[in-house]
Amino acid sequence: MINMTLKSYFLTFLISFLGVITCTAQVGVGTTTPLAAFDITSTTDGLLIPRVALSATNVATVVTPTVSELVYNTFTSALGPNQVSPGFYYWNGTLWVPIASGNLTAWSLTGNSGTVATTNFVGTTDAVDFVTRTNNTEKVRVTSAGNVGIGTPSPAAKLDVASGVTTVNSVVNATGSINDFLQFNVQNTSTGIQAQSGYSATADNGSPTTGFAWVGINNSTFNYPTAYNVGVANDVSFVGSGQDMYVANANNTKSIIFSTGRATTPFFNERMRIRSDGSVGINSTGAASEKLKVVHSGAGNDAINAVNNDDNVGKGNAVWATNSNATGTSIIASAGATPPSVLPTTGAGISGSHVDGYGVYGSTGNGDPSNASHNGHAAGGFLLDNDNSVATTGSSAFAKLAGKDNASPNGILTAQNVLYGGYFQGGVSAQSYSYAGLKYNHTGAGAGGTDYKVIGNGVASTIILDENKMPRVMFCPEAPEVLFEDYGISKLSNGEAFITLDKVLASSMKIDEKHPLKVFIQLEGDCNGVFVTDKSNVGFRVKELNNGKSNVSFSWHIVGSRADSKDANGVINSEFENLRLPIGPTKLKQDVLLEKSNSRQK
Numbered sequence: 001m002i003n004m005t006l007k008s009y010f011l012t013f014l015i016s017f018l019g020v021i022t023c024t025a026q027v028g029v030g031t032t033t034p035l036a037a038f039d040i041t042s043t044t045d046g047l048l049i050p051r052v053a054l055s056a057t058n059v060a061t062v063v064t065p066t067v068s069e070l071v072y073n074t075f076t077s078a079l080g081p082n083q084v085s086p087g088f089y090y091w092n093g094t095l096w097v098p099i100a101s102g103n104l105t106a107w108s109l110t111g112n113s114g115t116v117a118t119t120n121f122v123g124t125t126d127a128v129d130f131v132t133r134t135n136n137t138e139k140v141r142v143t144s145a146g147n148v149g150i151g152t153p154s155p156a157a158k159l160d161v162a163s164g165v166t167t168v169n170s171v172v173n174a175t176g177s178i179n180d181f182l183q184f185n186v187q188n189t190s191t192g193i194q195a196q197s198g199y200s201a202t203a204d205n206g207s208p209t210t211g212f213a214w215v216g217i218n219n220s221t222f223n224y225p226t227a228y229n230v231g232v233a234n235d236v237s238f239v240g241s242g243q244d245m246y247v248a249n250a251n252n253t254k255s256i257i258f259s260t261g262r263a264t265t266p267f268f269n270e271r272m273r274i275r276s277d278g279s280v281g282i283n284s285t286g287a288a289s290e291k292l293k294v295v296h297s298g299a300g301n302d303a304i305n306a307v308n309n310d311d312n313v314g315k316g317n318a319v320w321a322t323n324s325n326a327t328g329t330s331i332i333a334s335a336g337a338t339p340p341s342v343l344p345t346t347g348a349g350i351s352g353s354h355v356d357g358y359g360v361y362g363s364t365g366n367g368d369p370s371n372a373s374h375n376g377h378a379a380g381g382f383l384l385d386n387d388n389s390v391a392t393t394g395s396s397a398f399a400k401l402a403g404k405d406n407a408s409p410n411g412i413l414t415a416q417n418v419l420y421g422g423y424f425q426g427g428v429s430a431q432s433y434s435y436a437g438l439k440y441n442h443t444g445a446g447a448g449g450t451d452y453k454v455i456g457n458g459v460a461s462t463i464i465l466d467e468n469k470m471p472r473v474m475f476c477p478e479a480p481e482v483l484f485e486d487y488g489i490s491k492l493s494n495g496e497a498f499i500t501l502d503k504v505l506a507s508s509m510k511i512d513e514k515h516p517l518k519v520f521i522q523l524e525g526d527c528n529g530v531f532v533t534d535k536s537n538v539g540f541r542v543k544e545l546n547n548g549k550s551n552v553s554f555s556w557h558i559v560g561s562r563a564d565s566k567d568a569n570g571v572i573n574s575e576f577e578n579l580r581l582p583i584g585p586t587k588l589k590q591d592v593l594l595e596k597s598n599s600r601q602k
Contacts, residue, residue, distance in 0.1 A: 026038075026039065027039065028040075028041070029041065029042075030042050049070055049071060049072045049088070050071050050072070051071070051072045051074050052071040052072070052073060052074070053073070053074050053075040054071070054073040054075055054077075054084045054089060054096055055075065055077055055084070056077055056080075056082040056083070056084060056096075057082045057083070057084055057089075057095045057096045057097070057098075058082045058094070058095055058096075059082075060091075062091070065091040066091065067091060067092065067093045068090055068091065069090065069091045070088065070089075070090050071088070071089055071090075071096075072086075072087070072088055072089075073085070073086055073087055073088075073089050073096070074086055079125055079126060080126060081126065081128065082095075084096065084098075085098075087099065107122060123142070124144075127144040128144060129141050129142065129143045129144055130142040138153060139151070141153055141155065143155060146158065147159075147160060148160070149161075149162070150162070151163060151164055184199075186198065186199070186216070195218070196216050196217065196218045196237075197216050197217055197218075198215050198216015198217060198237070199215050199216060200212055200213065200215075200216075201213045212240065213238075213239070213240040213245070215236075215237070215238045215239075216236070216237060217235065217236045217237070218235055218237065249276070251276070252276055253276050254276060255273045255274055255275045255276060256273070256274040257270055257272070257273050257274075258270075258271055258272040258273070259271055270285075271283060273285055273286055275288070278291065279291050279292070279293070280292045280293070281293045281294075281295075282294045282295070283295040283296060306319045319331075321349075323347070325347065326347070327345065327346055327347040328347050329343045329344075329347050329348045329349070329350075329351050330348075330349050330350065331349070331350045331351070332351050333350065333351070333352040333353070333360075334352070334353045334354065335353075335354045335355070335357065336354045336355025336356050336357065337355055337356075338355070339353060339354060339355050340353055340355075341353065342359075360380075362379035362380040362401065362402070363379050363402075364377050364378060364379045364402070364403075367403075367404050367419075369404065369417045369419060372406060374404065375404060375405050375406045376403075376404075376405050376588075376589070376591070377403060377404060378400040378401060378402055378403025378404075378423075379401055379402035379403065380400065380401040380402065381399070381400050381401075381591060382397075382398070382399040382400075382401075383395055383397070383398050383399075383590065384396045384397035384398070386428065393590060394428065395425075395428075395590060396426070396427070396428055397424075397425065397426045397427075398424075398425040398426075398431075398588075398590055399422065399423060399424045399425065400420075400422070400423040400588065401421070401422050401423075402420075402421060402422075403419075403420060403423065404417070404418065404419050404420075405417075405418040405588055406418065407585070407586055407588070407589075408586070409583050409584065409585065409586045410586070413583065416440065416441050416442065416449075416585070417439075417440075417441055417449070418435070418438070418439075418440055418585050418588075419438070419439040419440075420435045420436065420437060420438045420439070421436055421437025421438075422435070422436040422437060423435050423436075423588050424436070424456075425587060425588070431587065432456065432457060432458045433456050433457055433458075433587045433588075434454055434455060434456025434457070434458060435452060435454070435455050435456060435585060436453070436454050437452075437453070438451070438452040438455055438585070439451060439452075439574075440452060440455075440584070440585050442575070442579070442582040442583055442584070449574065449575065450574050450575045450576065450579065450582075451565065451573070451574040455584060455585070459475055459476070459478075460475070460476035460478060461473050461474060461475045461476060462474050462476070480580050480581045481561060481579060481580050482561065482562040482576040482577070482579050483559050483560065483561060483562065484505060484508065484509050484559070484560050484561075484562050485557065485558065485559050485560075486501070486502065486505055486557075486558050487555070487556070487557050487558075488555070488556050489553065489554070489555045489556070490542070490553070490554060490555075490556060491551065491552065491553045491554070492527065492530070492542065492544060492550050492551055492552050492553075492554070493551060494549045494551065495527075495543060495544035495547065495548040495549040495550050495551075496541065496542070496543050496544065497541070497542045497554075498534075498539060498540075498541045498542075499539050499540055499541075499542065499556060500538065500539040501537065501538060501539045501540075501558070506537045506538070507537075507563075508562060508563055509537065509560040509561065509562060509563055510560070510561045510562065510563040510564070510576075510577040511535070511536065511537045511560055511561075515560070515561040515577060516535065517535045517536075517540065517558060517559075517560045518558065518559040518560065519532045519535065519540050519556060519557070519558050520556065520557040520558070520559075521542060521554050521555075521556055522554060522555045522556075522557075523552060523553075523554045524552065524553040524554055524555065525550070525552030525553055525554075526550075526552065527544050527548055527550035527552045528544050528545040528546045528548040528550065529544070529545040530542050530543060530544050530545065530554070531543055531545060540558075542554065542556070561576070561577045562576040562577060563576060563577050564576050564577050
C-alpha cells in the first residue's frame with residue numbers, strides 16, 4: 001500500500017513536471033514561474049557547481065568536456081604557462097579558461113583599484129617574453145632578459161625601436177612644457193677609463209667605429225686611447241667617422257650660434273656666429289662685408305694666434321691671405337688708439353699702420369755671426385720681380401733689412417761675414433747695389449771688421465736744384481784710404497803761425513810717421529813763400545821762407561788717416577787707419593722663392 005502510494009506520488013510529480021516542460025519549455029526550481037530555461041530561486045542556498053581537481057589548463061581531466069562546460073577547480077598546479085589555481089573555469093573547446101572571481105584577480109578593461117605593486121602586475125611569471133599586440137600583430141615585446149623592443153621581436157638594447165618603412169621622419173617624438181630644460185638624460189655610472197654617456201647615430205653602411213656620429217660626455221677618469229675619443233675627464237664630444245659632417249640651420253635668414261655658459265642669466269654667452277650669408281663673427285655678430293670678424297678687448301691677449309708646426313722647407317704657412325682684386329689689399333693691419341687703416345690705391349699684399357709705434361715690424365733670430373746655418377737671413381725682404389713668376393730669377397729691384405750673410409767677393413777668396421742694416425739693389429742686368437749700416441771684415445785677420453755708413457758699387461752724390469728747379473747731381477770725391485779733412489784760414493805774424501787742430505777731430509785721426517798729416521797752404525798775399533813744420537796730433541806750424549817776417553793771410557787744408565775705433569779696453573771695433581783699396585763685399589744673392597698654387601684662392 002505504501003509502495004503504491006509512493007509510486008503514485010512520483011508518477012503524479014513526473015507527469016506534472018513533464019507537463020510543465022512540455023507546456024512551457026522552462027524549468028523552475030523553487031518557483032512556479034521560471035523566467036529562463038532553468039530558473040533556480042532561493043533565499044537561503046546557492047548553486048553548487050561540480051568540483052573538479054584540474055591538473056592544467058590544457059588537460060581536459062573531465063570526461064569528454066563540452067564547450068562552455070563549467071567546473072570549480074580545487075587544485076593548484078606548478079608554475080608555468082598552463083598553471084591552474086582554485087576557482088571557476090570553463091572549457092572553450094581547447095583550454096580551461098579561468099573566470100574572474102569576486103575580488104577581480106584578473107585585470108579589468110575599465111581599470112583596477114587596490115592593487116599592490118609587488119604582487120599585482122601584467123606580465124609573465126616564467127622566462128617567457130611578454131608581448132602586446134594590436135590587430136593581432138606584435139607591436140611591443142619585453143624579453144625575459146629585460147630588453148624592450150618596439151617594432152622588433154628581438155631587441156638588442158634596453159630599448160630598441162625599429163620603425164621600419166615609415167611615412168614620418170621621426171622615430172621618437174617627445175614633447176613637454178616646462179620653464180627649464182626639457183631633455184633626454186643619459187648617465188653612465190661606470191668609473192672605467194673608457195666610460196662615456198651620449199647619443200650615437202650609425203649610417204646604413206656604418207658600424208660603431210666607422211660611419212657614425214656621436215655626441216656625449218666622458219667620465220671623470222676618462223683615458224681611452226682610441227683616435228676618435230679625444231679629450232680629458234668630463235669633456236663633451238661631438239664626433240663622427242662617416243664622410244661629410246653637416247651642421248645646418250634651414251632658415252635662410254638666421255644664424256648658427258655657438259655659446260659658452262655662465263653662472264648668471266642669460267646662461268648662454270655668445271662666442272661665435274655663422275650668419276646665413278656665410279660670414280663668421282667671433283665675439284661679434286659679424287657683418288656681410290666681413291667674412292671673418294674677430295673681436296677681442298682683453299689686455300695682453302691675442303685676437304688671432306696662428307701657429308704652423310710643419311718644419312719641412314716650403315710647406316705650410318701660419319697665415320695665407322690672397323686678394324684677387326687688381327687693386328685689392330690682402331692684409332690691412334692697424335694699431336694704436338683709434339688707428340687709421342692706411343693702404344695704397346693700387347693695392348698691397350700687406351699694409352700696416354700705427355698711431356705711435358711701428359706700421360710694420362720684422363724680426364728674425366739666431367743672427368750671431370758665427371751661426372753659419374742662418375746666413376742669408378734677414379728681418380725683412382722686398383723684391384720687384386721682372387715678370388711676376390718665381391720660375392725665373394730676374395728682378396728689377398731687391399732689398400733686405402736687418403740681415404746677415406757670408407760670401408766670397410769673387411767666389412774664390414775666403415768668404416767673410418756681412419752684417420747690415422739694409423741692402424739695396426737696382427737694375428736688370430748690371431745691377432747697382434749698396435749696403436747701409438754695414439759691418440764687414442775685409443781680411444778676417446782677427447780684427448772686428450770695418451763699419452760703413454753706406455757702401456756700394458755706385459757713386460756717392462747729392463741733388464741740388466738749378467734756377468729752373470731742375471734737380472742736378474753733384475758727386476762726392478772718393479779716396480782709396482779712409483781719410484778725414486779739415487779747412488781753415490789764418491795769418492802769418494812776423495813770418496810765422498801755429499794752427500791748432502780741433503781736439504775732437506784730432507782724437508779720431510792717426511798721425512804718426514806711418515800716417516803723416518798732409519797739410520796744404522794757399523797764400524793770400526805776397527811773401528817769400530812758406531813751409532810746414534812741427535806736424536803732430538796737436539797742430540802744425542807755418543813759417544815764411546828765408547826767415548821772412550811777412551804778415552800775410554793764408555788758407556789751409558789738412559788730410560789725415562782716420563784712426564781705428566776701439567772700445568774701453570783698447571780692442572779694435574772697426575779698422576780704418578791701415579785700409580787702402582780693401583776688397584769689399586759683393587752683391588747678395590736673391591732668395592729662392594716658392595709659388596703656392598693659385599687654387600688656394602678658390
